[in-house]
Amino acid sequence: MDASSWESEVQKQTGRMVRAPCCEKMGQNKGPWTPEEDKVLVDYIQRYGHGNWRALPKLAGLLRCGKSCRLRWVNYLKPDIKRGNFTKEEEDTIIRLHQQLGNRWSAIAASLPGRTDNEIKNVWNTHLKKLMDPETAQIEPTKKRRKKKGDSAMSVFADQSQISESSLDAREESSSSEIDERFWLDVLSISDGSESSMNSTTVELHPPTSNSTSSVAMALMNWNDNDDDMEFWQKLSKGIGDWMEFSHV
DNA sequence: AATATTAGCAACCGCACGCAG
DNA sequence: TCTGCGTGCGGTTGCTAATAT
Numbered sequence: 439m440d441a442s443s444w445e446s447e448v449q450k451q452t453g454r455m456v457r458a459p460c461c462e463k464m465g466q467n468k469g470p471w472t473p474e475e476d477k478v479l480v481d482y483i484q485r486y487g488h489g490n491w492r493a494l495p496k497l498a499g500l501l502r503c504g505k506s507c508r509l510r511w512v513n514y515l516k517p518d519i520k521r522g523n524f525t526k527e528e529e530d531t532i533i534r535l536h537q538q539l540g541n542r543w544s545a546i547a548a549s550l551p552g553r554t555d556n557e558i559k560n561v562w563n564t565h566l567k568k569l570m571d572p573e574t575a576q577i578e579p580t581k582k583r584r585k586k587k588g589d590s591a592m593s594v595f596a597d598q599s600q601i602s603e604s605s606l607d608a609r610e611e612s613s614s615s616e617i618d619e620r621f622w623l624d625v626l627s628i629s630d631g632s633e634s635s636m637n638s639t640t641v642e643l644h645p646p647t648s649n650s651t652s653s654v655a656m657a658l659m660n661w662n663d664n665d666d667d668m669e670f671w672q673k674l675s676k677g678i679g680d681w682m683e684f685s686h687v
Numbered sequence: 688a689a690t691a692t693t694a695g696c697a698a699c700c701g702c703a704c705g706c707a708g
Numbered sequence: 709t710c711t712g713c714g715t716g717c718g719g720t721t722g723c724t725a726a727t728a729t
Contacts (some may be wrong), residue, residue: 456721467700468699469697469698469699469700470697470722470723471697471698472727490714490715491711491715492714492715504714504715505699505700505715506698506699508715508716509698509699510697510698510715511696513697513698514697514698541718541719542716542717542718543717543718544716544717555716555718556696556697556698556718557696557697559718559719560695560696560697561695561696563695563696564694564695564696565694565695664715
């Protein structure tokens with residue numbers, strides 16, 4: 439019985455609207471994916487795409503819940519996913535964006551093409567956090583360093599002095615969580631309309647209909663990339679003022 | 688060589704949000 | 709405006725493999 443049928447049946451019997459329980463309770467598989475399951479999922483998505491995750495497992499013939507399929511695809515099977523160790527630049531970016539955005543892993547992931555929020559979260563929790571919080575590191579001393587197969591990036595930040603100034607330059611006041619996406623789009627267009635004052639080669643602002651967190655992440659990335667550019671800061675400052683006035687904030 | 692400990696990471700879970708009816 | 713659905717996100721768990729004892 440699929441999730442929808444199960445819900446209808448329970449609703450009929452109880453008169454109440456319910457959500458189907460995930461996985462185990464529906465007699466579905468849990469735990470690690472087998473290569474066979476991976477193949478079925480990849481084949482199906484390559485052929486038909488993933489219009490509806492909830493319906494996908496049934497259509498593909500998988501004994502998994504839609505959520506599980508989505509997670510497996512997004513975090514592991516998607517063709518553009520970059521596997522392997524994080525570079526110093528990637529770790530630096532994670533540290534910098536984490537200072538600005540907090541645990542908004544999807545927003546951070548938006549600035550690291552090919553990396554998933556889950557992967558970034560794991561990297562942060564396993565070693566970057568310790569580097570950024572020496573007190574925690576003292577409470578939980580790392581006695582051993584597990585060496586992964588082919589791992590060479592573990593020691594990238596072994597010496598904290600290697601972390602760039604900009605990474606450690608916390609901009610408390612720049613907390614963006616309360617800032618509406620319109621802000622960034624407006625401010626950056628107000629700044630002068632040209633791209634000369636920004637590192638536009640690596641930055642792309644999305645339209646308002648797209649993921650707002652990624653826009654903010656990218657805008658912030660842009661912001662830090664222009665640390666020494668006084669002209670940029672002046673324009674940004676003016677832009678903020680103009681935007682606030684315009685928006686009656 | 689056997690066992691204990693730990694790090695790394697894939698996967699699960701529950702909540703929240705946006706959209707459609 | 710309200711309600712349900714589908715999806716995405718962040719926190720957490722638990723398994724596996726590497727390392728220490």
